[in-house]
Amino acid sequence: MENEEDGGRSSRPSVRELEVLHAVITTRKTTAAAQRLGVSQPAVSRAIGALEARLGRDLFVRDGGRLVPTADAFALDAEAAPIFAALARLSNWPNTPSVGTLLRIFSTPTIAHTFLAPMVTRFLQVEPDTRIQMEIGRSDDAVGSVADGTTDLGVLDVKAAHLGVRAEPFRQSVAHVLMPSDHPLAEKETIRPTDIGDSPMIAVTRRFSARARLERAFAEEGIEPRTVLESGTVQFLLEMVRAGVGIAVINPFPIAYVAGSGLVFRPFEPMIEYETSFVFPAVGGNLPVARRFVDFVRAEQMNLVPAA
Incomplete structure (x- = not known):
């Protein structure tokens, strides 16, 4: 028998509540989350309120007109990610053929074009069943994407000061x-x-x-x-x-x-010192393929000879 509390209501979050949580984390606004989910803004607010009451924890703090996720929000969203991934696979099964593991990377232009491009090429030769989605843009956007769970791995040369990410130093250099x-x-x-x-x-x-x-x-x-x-x-x-x-x-x-x-x-x-890091989601986001790619890059980098 399930454990129940609060007058018979299950203490376990519902899939719908987790969907709302992820939408608000991604958009930072209840109105935008409502549009994404096709529901009303009050429905989103009620779902977040119910989830916070169920867990007994604050999941967001207000910053002007935006909602900033707490560490608990990111942790819960990370725990829920495999559930939605499995549901997505089930929705297409058995008609969708296997197309390999997807690795989503986000980096800045210089690192992507001059360093990661040859690394990705060689990695795909070693793991031909892997698919890579490469996003290139500003560091702030990369950090936000990793924190939101829409990117598996960031490769950046700035400090990632965000509760939703974890940085793993890769390379130190000086001006x-x-x-x-x-x-x-x-x-x-x-x-x-x-x-x-x-x-x-x-x-x-x-x-x-x-x-x-x-x-x-x-x-x-x-x-x-x-x-x-x-x-x-x-x-x-x-x-x-x-x-x-x-x-x-x-x-x-x-x-x-x-x-x-x-x-x-x-x-x-x-x-003047610089540090380049691999950036992962703070909780639950270290995919095996991301770890393999990081280890591959570290090993390959040892064989490169820079001009400085």
Whole structure:
């Protein structure tokens, strides 16, 4: 016999309540969740209220007009994920042929194009039955997608400060100055802001935290960098340096793997540190195929020889 409480009502969440929970976690608004589920906004609010009362825990906190999931909400949603995956398979069975395991990855443009692309190619050769869905975009979007459970694995070079994700460090690096091999500064072993002076510089846009750290390093030595061009990707900076537009202080990982001839990297001082990490859902999201891919990348990376 089932254990019951609250006047005979089962203490176990219903599938519908779990569906509502996932919709609100994904959309952050009850109105948007209602539209997704095809129900009224009050019905969504009632379902969340009933679920919180059933569990005796708060699942969301309000932040302006948005609902921010608590750690309990993410944990419950992660526990429910296999249930919905099984239901989805059952809804198509037995008419849908097996098409292998799906791995959903989200990364930023530079990491995706210069580092992950060859890794994915080789991984699919090793695991031909695996399907990979690759999303490319901003770090914030990647973190949110992993936290929401719509992505299995993120690969990012920024700190993922989100309760819904867990970061596993992969690669540490320090800032280097990228310049043409015939640039006068190329003769130096290390380069400081005073060495750069008013030389034309190329930098990432200010939406990147690395830009603020770089400008702070220059300010501490009383130098105002002469930035002539800004870009949203390091790949574009690389090509502008190659064209002679200016020099750039960047994270050499992973762009150093594809820099090619005619360019050199020199360490920048004071030291600016970077960390690239694999990002997983905080609870219950470490799929076996995601772990295999991470282990594969770690092993393959040991065989690569960067320019810096």
